[in-house]
Amino acid sequence: MESKDIRELALIMREMGLSVLDYSGKGESIRLERSAAGSPAVATSAPATFAETTVEHRTSPAAKELVAVNSPTVGTFYAASEPDKAPFVAVGDAVRSGDVLCLLEAMKMLNEITAPCDGVIAEICAEDKQVVEYGQALFTIDTAAV
DSSP states (O other), rough: OOOHHHHHHHHHHHHHHEEEEEEEETTTTEEEEETTTTTTTEEESSSSOOOOOEEEEEEEETEEEEHHHHHHHSEEESSSSSTTOOOOOOOOOOEOTTOEEEEEEETTEEEEEEOOEEEEEEEEEEOTEEOTTTTTEEEEEEEETT
16 A cells, blocks of 8 residues: 555545544555544554443542443444334433443444443433534443442
């Protein structure tokens, strides 16, 4: 792969607001990742997979142990598996680590976002069918309520 091809992929990442891009073609495979400063870093990779969901721990004045579940990529948030189905979770629902919280559609692929810990859903931060950004809060889980 030539450097002009890599620069084109980096430009596409910047224009689309992507933090990670995996590309395979012509017998070559490349993975581009944007650092916190926004400059792309390049490394070859195996097949594309989503990074784990970002998790932040916060404590509120009410002595709750809150865990924020953030979006691992830009995509469309789906609260349920189908439009006529009930949402995966609602505020007040108890969840266990690994339970599906929502689906995130990115590049025509549906990805399950799962609970990183046991707890109770304290807040749902995104609306059904809303486009979410990388790192945007999707849920807040109260781990002290278990």
